[in-house]
Amino acid sequence: MTPQSNSLGGFTPFLKIGGNKEKKVFDFAAGREAYDGVIVSAMMLEGFYERTSSFLKGLGKKYIIDPSTYVFQQRAEALTNDNGTKKNYHSMAAFFGPPVQGLAGVRTATPTDFLSKPGTLEAFTHRVIDYQRQRVKGGATLFDDLEEFMQSSSGQMLNSAPAILLPPYFHFRSPADPWYEVNLACAKAALKYAKPGEKVWPVVLTSPALLTEMALINKVCADFDSLGSPGYLVWIDGFKDEQQSLVKLRGLKQLIGLLASQGKHVLRLYGGFFSFLLSDKGLSGFASGPGYGSSKKAFAYSRKGGPSIPSFYVEKLRANFQLDEAEALLRRHPELICGCEVCRTTYGKNLDRFKELKDAGRFQSHFLNVRLREIAALRSAGLPAVLDDLRETIAILGSVNTQHLSTWLTALDRAAEARPS
């Protein structure tokens, strides 16, 4: 299946909003075409409620609110700062209610908290779903006039309800993990609670190690399939496509393929370019941050937080590199120099100025420009042409910095195919 349309029925690129400063990147004219919708976490929404909800309304794109309930699985200190429980976690816990209310920043939630008392899990699930239904739709907005403006000028109605609702979800290591049972029960309760026309897609958040065990993949897929959901989100914890072993990439392909069987939708909640290559294995779309955020570790929080390290997406290598690493690559292989508007105006051919890409979200705008080209190439030329392009890159650059491309092709059983003459 080659991605054809930019809708939830076709291949759907989403962007994950990672911080306040990057929002302007989402809205520049050319970049808007590079994604179909945005995903915002409850952490982000509660941390910057007014700005984020206004942004979502003004953007005029599909959106998904990630309830991020897994955060309550981590040790209490991760949810606190010097003033006690961080504001956003406190707010999430207040909206979600028991059993996480009162636990946030005090102790780690356990499966028993959800399963011991009848009705607790169901009520919690209903509140998490209601939160997604109402939090942005019902919240105050700073830009009601902008909303009116967008409706009148573009003729496009703003989506005020999330495109997909996510049941509460938690990280599990295997089907034997007690959290696995909680996940399935939450998904079941959420699907039952869905109103006609609402899309409720359970989330599979698991460790990369699970991808090495075929029997476990089969078990997870069978259990989630039995829920009868029309779609799923898959998040493999800390999974960087360009650093994975062949076995794990093949495991991911298998997981996606099985979940997508019988016409179900599967979105990856973080993913790199390998996601595009999985489009003919059943993947319907994926989310990444603009310029970084192609992977995320569920429990990698610092007390202070902090900005992400700027990285540059090298189009031919289909991967992000730290700016100095990218600069070294471009100096060695000038054919990798990007011709997008941001790159032309920032450094052109003077690579001593390359590091200026870190300023004013330029590396992120560059990423969206490239992503746009990637989507266009997939839609116009199709997957075989993209695979040929990967093979050509390997042939030109050799084995250094291209190992991941070779591994991807092998994982897809496409390494040996001859390039057309």
Place this chain on the structure above:
Amino acid sequence: MKSSAKTPLADSGRWIPEDKLERPVRRLFSVPQYDCFSSVRVNDRQIDAVFRHRSTRRLVAVEMKVKNWRRALEQAAVYQLFTRSVYVAMWHKYWNSDRLELFRKYGVGVILIEPLRQTLRARYVLKPGRGISPNRHYSAQLRGTIEARR
């Protein structure tokens, strides 16, 4: 350089941690001629060792890896933004002379560490050649970091 990374000493069955590679490399850059700086943090990056020639002030960066030659070469290639003289120092068992041409093409020098009686010794296999031209901002940054550690 990760001190926890270990790999077997194939001859003896013992394990060698990556940080054991540094001492023989230091001996190679004989102390009277060079000042040695370990784990130099510059521009969100950590260079395993930097040597500065006492008279010419020339800087030499060394990336140490026991096993993963490809990653070592990738990192050494980045260090060339900071200085022209860059080496990869590796455990001899994981070196293959077939790779010499690739390292020569990158202009990255090679040092091998091998056992010698009860100790370890380092020896030059390839001197650094012509790589990419350094970025003058990064070069100045590395020099400034080194000066600040004096």
